[in-house]
Amino acid sequence: MARPSDRRTALWLLAGVLLLVATALLTILSEGGRPARGGAAVEFPRHLRAAEYQRIERRAVLPPLPPRSGPDEPPPTRRRDPLLAALPPGPSRAVVVLEANALRHSRLGELFLGCLGDADARMIEDLRRLGVDPLKDVDRVAVTPEGLAVSGFFGQARWGELFPGAEPAPYGGESTLYRPQGPAGEQLVAGVWRDQLLLLGTGREVQAALDRVEGRTAAAPPLREDQTYGEVYGVLPGEALRALVPPGGSGDLARRLGQAASRVELHADAMSDVAVTARVSGQDAAALEDLARTLGAALAVARVEARAGGDERLVELLEHARVARGGEGFSLELALPAETLERWFAGCRERAGPRRYPAAP
């Protein structure tokens, strides 16, 4: 039988432990459980996934090009993707491709559409009247400094009304050029291939793109097929990193950034969580290593400063930000979990009112 002092000891121990638990619970509850949520895992786009392999196969509709070096060389058997073929050649040419249809059906897309205003809704409705439903017919949009390439299903499009005043002219085998009337020069020209690909840019660029699509000239897109993963992907020249230096900052730092990184490959998943990977590569391995360390330190400092300054949005943005080293160069990873996105967009739908963007017919 336990002695009274043993019973008292046990009671005091129990009280001590319970009070410690109560203190911990109080701490967690008074913080709203926020710090603990940081452990939620976000998957970053680092390679092709099964669905993306299938997507690539579906899109490869162009016949392989004939061999260039001579009749003895075996012809390439790989079919080609017209949108990639249309892109201007060069491994470090800037291009960003948006998987418009996938993005439209993503969580981010839903939230974004919920925030559209009256002017956007009217524009969408106008395009639908002309036979193009931007929420349904557009598959991909590729943005380059030279222009725009849009792939999709444009069988119902009334091109003459979409480009009023433009003169249609057949080009190549299956393309049509829409040139505005008047003096030729740097005017915007539209080119349409098989009602599947719309190209916008200067006349020279659009013609060159159509030549690549139809196989008259060789295509060497800045993105290989195996680099088309994520809902947004692309390539930026290293010069783009200069934008990291704030305006008025050191010009020398901006120059060094541009020199260290010759190419930035961008991939973003956005179906649920938004996860962005920017793969930075360059010739000077030591400079890249220094750049990776600098960015890592800057992220760590920014994270602590944002927390100390109470900037909750920045804290959430930097929560999953990291620099991952390995292979050639390094990757800068940023993520926004879906629940954070929803919180950021919270109230937007209510503010925008009922159904601000028209539903598809």
Next chain:
Amino acid sequence: MSALLVAADLLREARSRRWTLALAGSVTLVLAALAVGLRLEVVDGALAATRLFGGSLGSDIRSVDVALRPVFAATSWLVFYGGSLFGIAAVSDLAPSMLAPGRVEHLLSLPVRRWQLLLGTFLGVEALVLGGALYGGGGMALLLLAKTGVWNPGPLLAAAMAAVAFAPVYAVMLGAALLVRSAALSAAAGFLLFLAGVVAGERGAIASAFEPGAARAVFLAATAPLPRLTPLAVAASDLAQARPVAAAQVLGAVRGALLFAGAALSLAAARFERKDF
């Protein structure tokens, strides 16, 4: 009631001890130094200008209490951190001397339960620390009143916050003294908990420096039961400067500190119950 009698007895004994005199003397010295050395001519000038030109003097002239905010803030930090650290050093030998052979047997022979003895010691030290902090804070408030004509009870509130923050620290010191009867160990435990409390107060910011995953989870779990002292210090500073205070956050930190003190005292009582003298 018995605990209160023990506390009163401890205060009576403290009056005759050298470190209590040192505590009062140090606080008086700091107050005297401030009284002589504080340059408040700018504030005096602003006051005079206000009297000379009337109420409105344009945007460059700030009210005295706003102009004095840095002084009030510095005072509250001094009272909070300086007072706490000095308090740890000053009271560290109290529990070990209470447990000294000869003394402890006498105390245990009194019609007082062991936990009451422990609680009484804790309350006595808390009263002593509160008295010292209020003396320093109140003295500072009076000093500023005399110098500037502005009454700001902020330093007094900062002193109260310091006393709240000291509760978990001294509870741990008491427990440490029961484990090993050593003033140095007791003080070390107090300093460690004080540091841990400062870390716990910034655990959100510090956690973000850890990679999401096991390391961060361990850090958050380890710091969750600790008293968060930084919010109390910040609240003391804000109160001293008459700035708005996030009441829910401060109340949470106060409750956490008191709960932790209760936990540490309970564990100390468990140890005391089993200890043979």
